[in-house]
Amino acid sequence: MRVCGAGRRSGRTSGGYNPAAAARVMASLNNLFRRLRLRHLLFLLLLVSGIVPLAVSSLLLLKQNREILETQEKGYLTRSAQFLSVELNSLLTANRRQLEQLGSALLAAPPAGSAAEKLRAEWLPAYLQRFLATQPELLTLRVLERSGVGPSLAPAEMPPAVSDAMVEVFEAAVDQTGARYRFVRPSDSDQALVVIAVSVGEGEQRLVLETVTRVRPLETLKEARGEVSVFLVDSDGRVLWHEGAPPGMEQAVAGSELVADFVRSPLNMIREYELTTPAGRERMLGQVSQVGEAGWGVVVQRPVAAAFAAVREMVARTAISTAVLVVVALLIAVFAARQVGRPIQQLAESSHQIAAGNFGERVEAVGIGRELYDLGQDFNRMSGHVQGYVEQLQQAAQANRELFIGSMRAFVAAIDAKDPYTKGHSERVAAYSRVISKFLELPAEMQHRVWVGALMHDVGKIGIEDKILKKGGVLTDDEYETMKQHPVIGAQIMSRIQQLKEMLPAIRWHHEAWNGNGYPDGLRGEQIPLMARIVGIADTFDAITTNRPYQRAFEPAFAVKTITRLAGSRFDAKIVTAFLRAFEAGQIQVQQRTRPAAAARPAAARV
Numbered sequence: 001m002r003v004c005g006a007g008r009r010s011g012r013t014s015g016g017y018n019p020a021a022a023a024r025v026m027a028s029l030n031n032l033f034r035r036l037r038l039r040h041l042l043f044l045l046l047l048v049s050g051i052v053p054l055a056v057s058s059l060l061l062l063k064q065n066r067e068i069l070e071t072q073e074k075g076y077l078t079r080s081a082q083f084l085s086v087e088l089n090s091l092l093t094a095n096r097r098q099l100e101q102l103g104s105a106l107l108a109a110p111p112a113g114s115a116a117e118k119l120r121a122e123w124l125p126a127y128l129q130r131f132l133a134t135q136p137e138l139l140t141l142r143v144l145e146r147s148g149v150g151p152s153l154a155p156a157e158m159p160p161a162v163s164d165a166m167v168e169v170f171e172a173a174v175d176q177t178g179a180r181y182r183f184v185r186p187s188d189s190d191q192a193l194v195v196i197a198v199s200v201g202e203g204e205q206r207l208v209l210e211t212v213t214r215v216r217p218l219e220t221l222k223e224a225r226g227e228v229s230v231f232l233v234d235s236d237g238r239v240l241w242h243e244g245a246p247p248g249m250e251q252a253v254a255g256s257e258l259v260a261d262f263v264r265s266p267l268n269m270i271r272e273y274e275l276t277t278p279a280g281r282e283r284m285l286g287q288v289s290q291v292g293e294a295g296w297g298v299v300v301q302r303p304v305a306a307a308f309a310a311v312r313e314m315v316a317r318t319a320i321s322t323a324v325l326v327v328v329a330l331l332i333a334v335f336a337a338r339q340v341g342r343p344i345q346q347l348a349e350s351s352h353q354i355a356a357g358n359f360g361e362r363v364e365a366v367g368i369g370r371e372l373y374d375l376g377q378d379f380n381r382m383s384g385h386v387q388g389y390v391e392q393l394q395q396a397a398q399a400n401r402e403l404f405i406g407s408m409r410a411f412v413a414a415i416d417a418k419d420p421y422t423k424g425h426s427e428r429v430a431a432y433s434r435v436i437s438k439f440l441e442l443p444a445e446m447q448h449r450v451w452v453g454a455l456m457h458d459v460g461k462i463g464i465e466d467k468i469l470k471k472g473g474v475l476t477d478d479e480y481e482t483m484k485q486h487p488v489i490g491a492q493i494m495s496r497i498q499q500l501k502e503m504l505p506a507i508r509w510h511h512e513a514w515n516g517n518g519y520p521d522g523l524r525g526e527q528i529p530l531m532a533r534i535v536g537i538a539d540t541f542d543a544i545t546t547n548r549p550y551q552r553a554f555e556p557a558f559a560v561k562t563i564t565r566l567a568g569s570r571f572d573a574k575i576v577t578a579f580l581r582a583f584e585a586g587q588i589q590v591q592q593r594t595r596p597a598a599a600a601r602p603a604a605a606r607v
Helices: 002-014 019-035 038-048 051-108 115-119 124-133 160-173 249-254 257-264 309-355 370-416 425-439 444-455 459-463 477-483 486-494 498-509 530-544 556-565 573-584
Strands: 138-144 178-184 193-200 207-214 229-233 239-243 269-277 280-291 296-303
Touching: 051 115, 051 138, 051 178, 051 193, 051 207, 051 229, 051 269, 051 280, 051 296, 124 138, 138 160, 160 178, 160 193, 160 207, 229 249, 239 249, 249 257, 249 269, 257 269, 257 280, 257 296, 370 444, 425 444, 425 530, 425 573, 444 498, 444 530, 459 486, 486 498, 498 530, 530 556, 530 573, 556 573
Parallel strands: none
Antiparallel strands: 138 207, 178 193, 193 207, 229 239, 229 296, 269 280, 280 296
């Protein structure tokens, strides 16, 4: 009945809800807030809440303006490159068509016959002269038949670079239809010239018309913006012409990612890339536009630092203005927090101490309102009650822990007592294992688990017959196989105890070997749990330094040498290193034990 009554009282306290009482409490709180002018503080907090929308709006505006400025800069480069490429493409296309029309007209004109006969017509020189006079951009005009013979209208002195280009273009066009182009910039002139050759007709009727035209869109280029350079590249990525580029930039552009992409795929594109010039590495923003008629590309580029200078200035100004506003808002927040939050902060700090286990902590029951004072008093009473309960629980837990550990020790001692030669073996292995864990810098809780696991590691020997355990000579194969079952037996026994679940690896696998030749499961390397690897070394050290039916105890130095020799084969080298450090530090010591007089040391005994 008392239990049921306690449940009903608990239900009313934690789960009950009284609307009238709640309304009265809210009314009291509202009156208190009005008397303390908390609405003013809340108003300030509302002002502080403007920081978030201010920051968000500033970031959005910053992003939008940045995108606008970057788009404008990219648009400028795109328009510049496209304008030049369109102008150059239109010029080349118009000249090609004029030459094709001229060649078709010559082939259709009398007299009938081969191309060579037509080129010897008396009226042809005057006709060509009139054609050239109507085309002021054309500097030369040659009409040749396949052998390279034909009338030629050209200045008296032709630059060698132009003459060589005309020969190359003729040879490229004589056996193919269509137009061929060569860009020429004489070393002694600022003129930009293009040699054009057009093949018209077939067989004996084939004519090759050649001309040299000035490229005024490039000659008259006057760049208004600073640090902008313009390049003309061919389909192989070679720079044919450039303007506004510092020394060394021509080679850098020819090897740039932008030009390489254009060579692979001759399309209009814009991108950022890095160039290595004599002045150092520099990041560029460039646009390449295709000159489809000749397969060339116009590259207009500008350093990213100069291109986005306006972006950086805008970002800086926006960041400064936003920072100023945020600082103002933060000052307001600090003021409001001090006025309203100081007593709450004191209460929270004391509560943290209590939550961390310092139940003797008490809060100062002060505040700007009655509620905070009452809350402080309640916390103090709660802390006192919880402190008493926790102390009782800690005492009970410590008693249970000591009882549990004592029971395990008694159980292990009973097992070790079956064989006087192994008396105290489990305690010693547990002590060695804890020291090795310490030198491995494992957490204290893990060191304790290793100690418990090592203490229980041979519990499975309870299931091994005494005649095998106490046999004074070498075990037979069948006896040895039976003895190898004690880790499995021990794990099966201890698996039923929930508190020992984490220690089972030390019980089952302390005889596993790093090279996989151990038992019972043949685990290898990191497959062997860390706890089992530690216990395995401690077990081996104690076995070597302890009198056994089949051997006398060896000196610790011999045991250390043996374990060191087996590092990397039977034992984990990392654990062996920690063991050696512990031994050298004097943390692992072997107590002197009386050796039985009747003990023998067979030549080959199994451990």
